[in-house]
Amino acid sequence: MMKAQVYTVAKIFEGEIKEADLKLEEEELPPVQDDEYLVEAMYLSVDPYMRAYAKNYTVGQVMIGIQAGKIVESKNKNFPVGEIVVGNLGWRTYTLVKPSDDYFIYILPDVGNLPKSIALGVLGAPGMAAYFGFLDICRPIEGDTVVVSAAGGAVGSHVGQIAKIKKCRVIGITGSEEKARWLEFLGFDYVINYKTTKDLAADLRKGAPKGIDCYFDNVGGDTSSTVMQLMNQGGRVSVCGAISSYNAKVPLRANVIQPDIVAKQLELKGFVSHQFRDRWMEGLNQNLRWVQENKLKYRETITDGFENATRALMGVLKGENIGKALVRVKASHVEHESVDFNNALSKFKKFQGHR
Ligand SMILES: NC(=O)c1ccc[n+]([C@@H]2O[C@H](COP(=O)([O-])OP(=O)(O)OC[C@H]3O[C@@H](n4cnc5c(N)ncnc54)[C@H](OP(=O)(O)O)[C@@H]3O)[C@@H](O)[C@H]2O)c1
Numbered sequence: 001m002m003k004a005q006v007y008t009v010a011k012i013f014e015g016e017i018k019e020a021d022l023k024l025e026e027e028e029l030p031p032v033q034d035d036e037y038l039v040e041a042m043y044l045s046v047d048p049y050m051r052a053y054a055k056n057y058t059v060g061q062v063m064i065g066i067q068a069g070k071i072v073e074s075k076n077k078n079f080p081v082g083e084i085v086v087g088n089l090g091w092r093t094y095t096l097v098k099p100s101d102d103y104f105i106y107i108l109p110d111v112g113n114l115p116k117s118i119a120l121g122v123l124g125a126p127g128m129a130a131y132f133g134f135l136d137i138c139r140p141i142e143g144d145t146v147v148v149s150a151a152g153g154a155v156g157s158h159v160g161q162i163a164k165i166k167k168c169r170v171i172g173i174t175g176s177e178e179k180a181r182w183l184e185f186l187g188f189d190y191v192i193n194y195k196t197t198k199d200l201a202a203d204l205r206k207g208a209p210k211g212i213d214c215y216f217d218n219v220g221g222d223t224s225s226t227v228m229q230l231m232n233q234g235g236r237v238s239v240c241g242a243i244s245s246y247n248a249k250v251p252l253r254a255n256v257i258q259p260d261i262v263a264k265q266l267e268l269k270g271f272v273s274h275q276f277r278d279r280w281m282e283g284l285n286q287n288l289r290w291v292q293e294n295k296l297k298y299r300e301t302i303t304d305g306f307e308n309a310t311r312a313l314m315g316v317l318k319g320e321n322i323g324k325a326l327v328r329v330k331a332s333h334v335e336h337e338s339v340d341f342n343n344a345l346s347k348f349k350k351f352q353g354h355r
Contacts, residue, residue: 002029004094007063013054037074045120046325051246063091068119084108115335121324128273130158131283137238138214142167150218152179154324171207225255239270299323
């Protein structure tokens, strides 16, 4: 009998997530039957939405989440042993997948020498949020000025690089000097540290002398109100997330922006990456091509050990990750050494951001 480790919700999150909010349990899985297959988790995706969706959780349910795993047993010819699959299987070490299950699951296309972990980052939901959420909603035009918040994270760093591919001027808003230096390295034209700036609007005016045409909003709240008040006529805003509010126990208040939306006829649209499921492979293949062409760089913050997953999630809400936050379920799944960005950065010309 196969045993799986599973995280269940022990307490509905309130304010900051605590380790005791999730419980590590063991579950026995029955033998694989016809048309079923068994997936061994390699990487868990650690995402801010896990905090945002907490109001929908019930105590005892398996913790939601997307993972990349290997098929280790199969009686389903479409999902043979050895393939890497990506799916919303939740936080569990092994999953028995049945044909009747309602998972969004697919085999990862060949990524060559790249680590499979990118299935959850540039090639996963954050990558789709960046690709579809930016291109379809912001509709960038060459020469546009684009602002991205939570720019040092998985989605934000990706959006900024697509904006550079589209020949835009890109301003990133982020919460640490290390992230700021990385964004400069990626080609962002101007970076603002929202935690240390004395005047965000003044910094934005400096970075965007021609005003802002596109805003990719990952954070909501007052940062976003400030950005939107500086937008140009007909500006486009893609509302991807509102992480500044996820831990709030009482609803946050922010400056009123409706007068600017009306006067400048701004377009605001929210989205979820999964609404683009029917075009998923278009986004995945384009993002993969950009990575292979070295036009799209990515960075991962990997926490080792299934038993450390809750701490990894707590860290994302505190800004501890740079790029995509992941849990490597077992040390034996090490596929690659982390890229030495500090070394790469030391070779990079002197940082000239204004923060
Ligand atoms: N719509 C969709 O389909 C979709 C898909 C994926 C993600 N999202 C959303 O996109 C946003 C970014 O997600 P991600 O996966 O790329 O995560 P991420 O940016 O890699 O990690 C979250 C980052 O948000 C920043 N942050 C945390 N608390 C903050 C606060 N109070 N105010 C401002 N920034 C804060 C932190 O960086 P700093 O150091 O900069 O503070 C943290 O590292 C989130 O809002 C998420 O919910 C939406």
